[in-house]
Amino acid sequence: MAEFDFVKTSELIAVLAADPVSPPVHMGRRVAMALAMGILVSLGVYLVFVGPRPDIAAAVQTVRFNLKFLDALALPAPSLLLMLRLARPDARPGTLLLWLLAPLFLLAVAVVVELMVAPSSEWLPRLVGHTPLYCMTMITMLAVAPLAGLIAAMRAGAPQYPGLTGAFAGAASAGVAALLFVPHCPDDSPLFVATWYPLATLICMGVGALVGRRFLAW
Amino acid sequence: MKAQPIKGPLDDPWSRMMTASIAGDEGAYRRLLEDIGRSVRAMARAAFARAGVGDADIEDAVQETLLAMHLKRHTWDPGQPLGPWVYAIARHKVVDALRRRGRRRVEPLENFEEFLAAPEAEDPHALSDARKLLETLAPRQRDIVTSISLDGQSIAATAKRLSMSEVAVRVALHRALKSLGAAWRSSIS
Numbered sequence: 559m560a561e562f563d564f565v566k567t568s569e570l571i572a573v574l575a576a577d578p579v580s581p582p583v584h585m586g587r588r589v590a591m592a593l594a595m596g597i598l599v600s601l602g603v604y605l606v607f608v609g610p611r612p613d614i615a616a617a618v619q620t621v622r623f624n625l626k627f628l629d630a631l632a633l634p635a636p637s638l639l640l641m642l643r644l645a646r647p648d649a650r651p652g653t654l655l656l657w658l659l660a661p662l663f664l665l666a667v668a669v670v671v672e673l674m675v676a677p678s679s680e681w682l683p684r685l686v687g688h689t690p691l692y693c694m695t696m697i698t699m700l701a702v703a704p705l706a707g708l709i710a711a712m713r714a715g716a717p718q719y720p721g722l723t724g725a726f727a728g729a730a731s732a733g734v735a736a737l738l739f740v741p742h743c744p745d746d747s748p749l750f751v752a753t754w755y756p757l758a759t760l761i762c763m764g765v766g767a768l769v770g771r772r773f774l775a776w
Numbered sequence: 777m778k779a780q781p782i783k784g785p786l787d788d789p790w791s792r793m794m795t796a797s798i799a800g801d802e803g804a805y806r807r808l809l810e811d812i813g814r815s816v817r818a819m820a821r822a823a824f825a826r827a828g829v830g831d832a833d834i835e836d837a838v839q840e841t842l843l844a845m846h847l848k849r850h851t852w853d854p855g856q857p858l859g860p861w862v863y864a865i866a867r868h869k870v871v872d873a874l875r876r877r878g879r880r881r882v883e884p885l886e887n888f889e890e891f892l893a894a895p896e897a898e899d900p901h902a903l904s905d906a907r908k909l910l911e912t913l914a915p916r917q918r919d920i921v922t923s924i925s926l927d928g929q930s931i932a933a934t935a936k937r938l939s940m941s942e943v944a945v946r947v948a949l950h951r952a953l954k955s956l957g958a959a960w961r962s963s964i965s
Binding site for chain 1: 868
C-alpha cells in the first residue's frame with residue numbers, strides 16, 4: 559500500500575474533484591421530516607401520559623383558552639425560519655428577528671388586558687395557577703423529541719453560530735410542546751401563560767444552545 | 777426536486793464554476809478549488825500575521841476550508857454569489873485555526889475580496905495535519921483516497937485495481953471524505 563503522504567493541498571483537491579456530485583440535501587425537507595417525527599413522538603407521550611383536561615369542551619368556548627394556542631404558535635414559526643436561515647454559513651438573521659417580538663407583544667397585550675379586567679386580589683393566584691411546575695416540566699419534556707429531531711436535521715447545515723442556531727431549535731421545540739400541552743393545562747390566565755410558558759421556553763433554548771454548540775459545530 | 781430557479785444571472789466566475797461543478801464538471805470543480813485555495817491561503821496568511829501566529833497551520837486552514845466547502849456544498853444558495861459563502865466558511869475555519877493556537881479573541885478579518893486580487897500559490901513543501909487524520913480511515917477508504925490523491929489514479933482505474941464497481945468506489949470516497957471532516961473536527965476540540 560502506498561505510504562501516506564496526503565500533505566499537499568493539490569492532492570486534497572484531486573480527491574475532492576473526484577468525489578461524485580453528492581445527492582442534493584434539502585434542508586427544509588429534512589427539518590420538516592424531523593420535526594414531524596418529533597411531534598409524533600411527543601404526541602404519543604401526551605396522549606398516553608397527559609391527555610386533555612376534563613372540561614375541554616367548555617374551555618374551547620373561552621377566549622383565554624384559545625389565546626394560549628395563538629401564544630404557543632407565535633414563537634415556533636419565526637424560530638423555525640430563523641433556525642433554517644442560520645443553516646447557511648453566510649446567513650444573517652436579518653429582519654426575521656423582529657418576528658420574535660410577535661409572541662412577546664401578544665403576551666404583553668394579553669397581560670395588560672388581564673390586569674385591567676381582573677381584580678388585583680386575583681392577580682397572584684392566577685399567576686401561580688394550579689400546576690406551574692408540572693406545566694414547566696411537561697413543556698420541557700414534550701420538547702425533547704422535536705428538539706432532538708431538529709438538531710439531527712440541522713447537522714447537515716453549516717451554521718456560523720451553532721449555539722444560537724440550537725437556541726432557536728429549542729424555542730421552536732418549546733413552542734410545539736406548548737401547543738401540545740395547552741389542551742391539558744388547567745390555567746388559562748395570561749398572567750400564568752406569560753410567566754411559566756416563557757420560563758419553559760428559556761429552559762429549552764438553553765438546552766438547545768448547549769446541544770447546538772456540541773452537535774452543530776462543523 | 778429541481779434546483780430552485782436562479783434569481784438573477786450570476787456572472788462572477790466562481791458562481792459559474794460552482795454551478796458547472798454541481799452539474800458534474802470535474803475539471804471546473806478542480807479549477808475552482810485551486811482558485812479558492814489560493815485566495816484562502818492569502819487570507820489565512822494575513823490573518824495569521826495579524827494575530828502574531830506562525831505560518832505552520834496555514835495549509836491546514838486552507839485544506840479544512842476546501843473540505844468543509846465540499847461537504848457543505850448544499851448550503852450554497854445558487855441564487856447568491858459564491859464569494860461571500862466561501863468567505864464565511866474560510867473565516868470560520870481560519871478563526872478555528874487561530875483559536876487552536878491559543879488566540880481567544882480573533883479580530884474580524886478583512887474583506888475577502890482583497891485576497892481574490894492577491895492569490896497565493898501553494899508552497900510545494902507546505903504540510904498539513906491531514907496525514908495523521910488519514911490513518912483514522914478504514915483501510916479500504918484510505919487506499920481509495922491515497923490512490924486518487926497520491927497516485928493520481930482515476931476512479932475507473934481505482935475501481936479496476938480493487939475489483940470494485942465505480943459506483944462503490946465513489947460511495948466509499950464520499951464516506952471517506954465525510955469521516956475525514958469529522959476526524960478533523962474532533963482533532964480540534
